[in-house]
Amino acid sequence: MDYRMPLYIQLQDIIIKKxxxxxxxxxxxxPSERKMAETYGVNRMTVKSAINKLVEQGYLIRKPGAGTYVAQRDYKKIDLSYIDEITGNSGVTAMLTRSGMETSSKVLGFGEVAHSKYLNYKLALGGDETVYGLHRVRLAGNQPxxxxxxxxxxxxxxxxxNFDFSKVSLYDYMDTKGHMPRHFIQNLIICEANEKVAELLGVERGTAVFKIESQGADKDxxxxxxxxSYMNPAFAEFRFLAEEK
Structure with a gap:
């Protein structure tokens, strides 16, 4: 093991790889915590920390009195590499619909944002333009x-x-205006959930979550x-395709 990296993180990676x-x-x-501790030369608290994190992330499940098991991975998850080949829609609603999951939204806030240099830069607008902001918690069933x-x-x-985006799909609305996002620049990092993010996602503070920044452009x-966005990784997976040389 590489002792420059926390041992429990290294052990998580080993288990995920397996x-x-x-x-x-x-x-x-x-294997039991005792067996893993012996196999990898670490103490049982390190093993327990690694397993606890993987339980939080949905890789493992604990069965009281029976041990720890690999979670059944055939439940529906969002494939974040997916873009609908016909409509170009890569919105969360489209991905979840394709996965057979029902979605809903809880609107946290909605309104105009004026004179934001940062947002205007992200949208390639002039410095005096106004943007609309829509903040939501997305749910699959009743789970955020x-x-x-x-x-x-x-x-x-x-x-x-004029629209209630707790009921209406944002991308469906954008499509009616001729501005469905079809081309994307996306950046993903893994970060720890702060107090606000943890509360809204229903996870423990410090849980590893996906932070995704996305810029979407229409057909023109x-x-x-x-x-x-901040996403619970228990609900998502990424696939990377390598091109043959």
Whole structure:
């Protein structure tokens, strides 16, 4: 092990790799904490910390009196590499619909934001332009899976205030205006949930979550969306395709 990195994180990576390589199969019990401690030369508290994190992230489940098992990974998760080939829609609603999951939204806030140099820069607008901000918690069933802070140019969506986005899909609305996001620049990092994010996602403070920043452009490559979101990784997976040389 590399002792420059916390041991429990290294052990998490080892367990995840074994799950992904099918060395630990869904529904199978993993070795006991004592056995893992002996195998990897660490103390049991380190093993317990690693397992606790993987339980939080949905990789493992504990069965009282029976041990710790690999979670059944055939439940529906969002494939964040997905873009609908026909509509170009890569919105969360479209991805969840494709996965067979029902979604809903809780609107945290909505309104105009004027003279924000940062948001205007992200949307390639002039410094005096006004944008709309829409802040939501996204739910799958009754479980929160993401927090989204979305901003759009007012000039493209003048009647946006007439819609209730706890019921209406934002991307469906944008599509009616001819500004469905079809081209994306996205950046993802893994960060620890602060107190606010943890409360809204229903996880413990400090839990590792995905932070995704996305700029979306319409078919004519006009920037029409800037979104910053925090997502519980238990609800999402990423796939990377390597091109053959």
């Amino acid at each position: 799950i992904e390589e099918k060395k630990y199969l869904p529904g199978e019990a993993i 899976f993401a927090i989204e802070y979305t901003y759009m140019p007012k000039q493209d969506f003048e009647d946006i205030e 490559y006009n920037l029409v969306e800037y979104t910053k």
